[in-house]
Structure formats: C-alpha cells, structure tokens
Amino acid sequence: MGRGGETHRGRGSDGELGAAVARAQQGDEHAFAVAYRLVQPGLLGYLRGLVGDxxxxxxSEAWLEIARDLGRFRGDGAGFRGWTATIARHRAFDHLRRQRARPRPSVIEQDVLDLPGTHSTHDQALESLSTEAALRLVAELPPDQAEAVLLRIVVGLDGPSAARVLGKRPGAVRTAVHRGLKRLARRLGVDDVTDEPPRTLGESR
Known part of the structure; x- marks a missing residue:
C-alpha cells in the first residue's frame, strides 16, 4: 500500500486508467498491464482485509475473470475500479466458502458507534492505513465498517461506487466508513474526536 493520500492519487489516475482500459479492450496488452498496475495495489489491500494471507x-483468480470479461465492461476509470472490486469480492467469498474448515472472517452487518471527527483525526487514521499493521487493525473492525473502509480508502472508490459493490445505499456506506475511522482513531490514540464527519472523503453533504 502507498502512504497517506494514496486514495486521492488513485482517483487522480482514473483518467489514465479509463484510457488504458479502452485501449486494452481493443487488444493492447501493454494497456492492460497499465490498468493492472493502477488497480492491483488497492485491490490487493481490499482482499487482504477479506481473506488475509x-x-x-x-x-489472481479475479484478474483471470477480469481479463476474460474485459470486453463486456462499459464505463470509465472509476467505474473500472468498482467493477474489478465487485469481481474480487465475489471471488473472495467463493474462496471463503471453500475454506469452511477455518472460521470465516465476519462480513456481516453490525450496529456501532458515532461518526469520527476533525480533519486531523481523519488524516491520522488515513496515514496509518498505509501500513500492513493498519490492515490488521481494519480487520478487527465490525465487518460492515471494515469492508466499507477498505473500499473507500484502500481501493479508492467513491461512496456510490462502494455502495454498488456492497449492495447497500450510499448513506449506509458513508456511515460505516465514518464509524470505522472513528474506531481506528481511538485505537491509534487520536483524542480530538467530534461528531463532524470528515469532508475529505469526497462525499456530498
């Protein structure tokens, strides 16, 4: 994973990603490699939160399906991130079903706490998400919060795109992200926490 702010840089590359996907759909293998390079880090971070090691x-399973079905994709760079995240999520759940012998990481909804607070709280939580240790902290969140945080912060999806991946309303995803970041802030010892949601997530008020 990259350092704090990776999400915003990822969104900034959506134009490049959309152009690469369009060329890849015309058979340009180099363009597909560019799309892979832009998407894979966030996708891998998301999957680590779902299936660990x-x-x-x-x-790899997800990319095989992505490559196979690439011609059916319609959309821009941001849409491609959402489409690939949906495929990866399905493959992750298939994998978990095949591993019934070990406890499945919960990915079921659970009611939780208040919204996180000030910009400093949010920025510090984002900065800590740049480490492998932070992924382990995210995995300890209530499952709906963990997956929402991974999609929004690690994969870099906007609220509506994350909601489509999860099959939820954008407001529910926004709340889950806010609550997850508040829990992370508490775990990281950030004290100045209020009820004002962070505006840097790109959500409309």
Whole structure:
C-alpha cells in the first residue's frame, strides 16, 4: 500500500486508467498491464482485509475473470475500479466458502458507534492505513465498517461506487466508513474526536 493520500492519487489516475482500459479492450496488452498496475495495489489491500494471507491467490483468480470479461465492461476509470472490486469480492467469498474448515472472517452487518471527527483525526487514521499493521487493525473492525473502509480508502472508490459493490445505499456506506475511522482513531490514540464527519472523503453533504 502507498502512504497517506494514496486514495486521492488513485482517483487522480482514473483518467489514465479509463484510457488504458479502452485501449486494452481493443487488444493492447501493454494497456492492460497499465490498468493492472493502477488497480492491483488497492485491490490487493481490499482482499487482504477479506481473506488475509490468501489475497494474492484470490487476486489472481479475479484478474483471470477480469481479463476474460474485459470486453463486456462499459464505463470509465472509476467505474473500472468498482467493477474489478465487485469481481474480487465475489471471488473472495467463493474462496471463503471453500475454506469452511477455518472460521470465516465476519462480513456481516453490525450496529456501532458515532461518526469520527476533525480533519486531523481523519488524516491520522488515513496515514496509518498505509501500513500492513493498519490492515490488521481494519480487520478487527465490525465487518460492515471494515469492508466499507477498505473500499473507500484502500481501493479508492467513491461512496456510490462502494455502495454498488456492497449492495447497500450510499448513506449506509458513508456511515460505516465514518464509524470505522472513528474506531481506528481511538485505537491509534487520536483524542480530538467530534461528531463532524470528515469532508475529505469526497462525499456530498
């Protein structure tokens, strides 16, 4: 994963990603490699939050499906991130079903706490998400919060795109992200927490 702010840089590359996907759909293998390079880090971070050490294997399965069905995709760079995240999520759940012998990481909804607070709280939580240790902290969140945080912060999806991946309303995803970041802030010892949601997530008020 990159350092704090990776999400915003990822969104800034959506134009490049959309152009690469369009060329890849015309058979340009180099363009597909560019699309892979832009999407894979966030996708792998998301999968680590779902399947842990099996993320590389699940990502490989997902990319096989992405490559196979690329011609059916319609949309821009941001849409491609959402489409690939949906495929990866399905493959992750298939993987978990095949691994019934071990406890499945919960990905079921659970009611939780208040919204996180000030910009400093949010920025510090984002900065800590740049480490492998932070992914382990995210995995300890209530499952709906963990997956929403991974999609929004790690994959770099906007609220509506994350909601489509999860099959939820954007407001529910926004709340889950806010609550997850508040829990992370508390775990990281950030004290100045209020009820004002962070505006840097790109959500409309």
């Amino acid at each position: 099996d993320a590389e294997d699940v990502a």
